[in-house]
Amino acid sequence: MTVSVTPATFSYVAFDAELIRSIAAGLLAALGMADHDVTIDVDETTPLARISCTIDESIHVHVDSGAFEDTRKPRQQSETATATALGRVLLRARDRLVGGFGEAPPDKELSLAQVAAWETYCIGRLQRFGVPVNQQRWRYNFRNRHGFSDATDAAFEQIWTSDGLTWDQLNAISESAAASAHA
Amino acid sequence: MRKFFPVEELARDERFNKITMRDRMGDPRTALNVSNDAPAKRPTNLRLTPDRSDASDGARSLMHGIFVGEIQALEGAGRTCWDFETGTEAPFALKLDMARQCWDEARHVEISVKLSDWMGGEIGQYAENTVLFEAACSTDPVLRLAGVNRALEGLAIDVFTTMKEFGDLAGDPYLEFCEDWMLADEVTHVKMGSDWLRKITEHDPDRRKKALEFQSVVDKLFSYGGTRSESQESPIGLARRFRELAGFTDDEVDDIAQLSMQALNERKSAVAQARADQMRDAAAQFATSAAAE
Amino acid sequence: MADPYKPRAPFAPWDRRTLPGIFDVEESARRVGNYKWAEMKLFEALGGWVATVPELDVKMRLGTHCYKHAWHAELWHKRLPELREMNPERLTAPANDAMVRFVEAMTEPEAPEQTIEKLVGVYRVFIPRFIAAYTYHLNGTSEITDAPTVRSLKFILQDEFDDWRDGEMILQSLIETPEEASRAAAHMQQLEAIMIEAGGIAGVGTLGAS
16 A cells, blocks of 8 residues: 655645655555555645545545645644545545445536535444544535435434445435425 | 723633634635636635535534624624723713624624534634724724724625525525524614714714725725625625615725725735746746756 | 493502602602613623633623613613703712722723633622612602603613623632632622722612611
């Protein structure tokens, strides 16, 4: 396993490439992905917090600096934010790699509701791996994409507590929640 | 207790991290599209709406901004009750209005805490920019009214309108409901400021001019980096209808719109320039090291 | 239905209000002027302190209470012309010099570590004195001739009791050690000594004794 981070030194933000690398390496080991190489490309010129990844022979993570930032201290790095952002994107990559998610559209073609459902699935598992997360943050995100209803909250709980879902199962829960909220 | 409290000493518990406008201006990053960026790299529409991919995080961050803004508005109105002698420096009725504003802002803090909780935010999760209180530090009560009630509370009208629309589109029953109530209060506060400004400076055109100039400066500061403007590149829009209800004339709203666009364009130019400088420096450094090799 | 033309007593049997009161118009106006001055000083101090206290719950409470006392001052301001005082500012005055010194001493704490002192001054000394002065006025004045004052007193007293309870509960939650209890007591004693000299919100005789 190799993890490379660009840039190696940051000028817009006070981030530590080695810290990013070690957090990623730790996550890869914990997620059983130690046989994968990862590149992490940080766009330090934007404070936005988008993160995405592409997979070929390696996993390539593209991330805006805001995703790793300590929001209390602008331009400083947060270990928790780094672990949460990387963890959720690596888990999504793992889902695609281990099977059961072959039917999932490419990242760019996922609807906002599908993204929210998949993130819920990733973050729920990440919490069980010991990464500290604020569940309400993700519940709110899920509600925004599926509607504010009891059915939505039940779907969120189901996804959050699940392991081993396939894409079809995940998508079915998401579609059912959205349909009942808008009924 | 002294008169005129310095912004640096605003009391906060350990969860908060205060930053100044200088800190914010020192951040060279921007989400805006500037000349050196590939067009596909940056979103061109940054308006905070539910269809933005980072909508929930954006809304949560803005809600925290509202929360700390309400604290500072509360503190500013409170200080106006204390800093000026009744009668000689500020009319009794003006101070009563400021006390009323204290209560309103205290309620807004309560609402914001509950809403933040609902949205998965935490107290002190984001840095607190103390620029709002700075606008409340003027030693002239009329300038303070212009800065706080017309500029700051005017910004609040824009922010609440954006959030109310966000809640409405997302179907969030709490957000839309609460923002609507807070918006009603803010319209009242702006109107209070407009009425007092007119009344106190009725026979003092110089003072009125100075107050309006100060408001302009504060309005531009609050639009820093294009945070608020009529462009879709700004997360927060300009709420023309509610501003009119609050007593702004069409010309005044046009002026704020223009100032905000100016702030947006200035920021884009500044970032483009900084990037160009950085690339030039990097090229020079590369050339030097290549020559050395 | 009873015959509408049959004479009825002007005061129902359960209406026990009586005509005489212990204040004439002039004395009532003097007291109301003292109340207004004291309520003004209180709302100004509460507003000023908001920025100085780090505790978020206290900050919000002070902001809320600030308005209530401003409203009380406004009620008294409006009552003064009805008590033959056409220049309300003339009677908007402290009861005496000791009352001025009391307000100065009460508003002296500013540091963020002095929330206990700030709250003790307001909720353990000043507001209990308001409750006492208003209750005395309410019980002593004519419920018929001075009905507008009585109405305001009832509204205001409700606020004072609510605010006192809020403030006292916050204090009890802030005072966690014997040292902090001593701090609170010492500050209270210092302020009470000045208040005794002042005689209460309306000066000597606030509660009737001369």
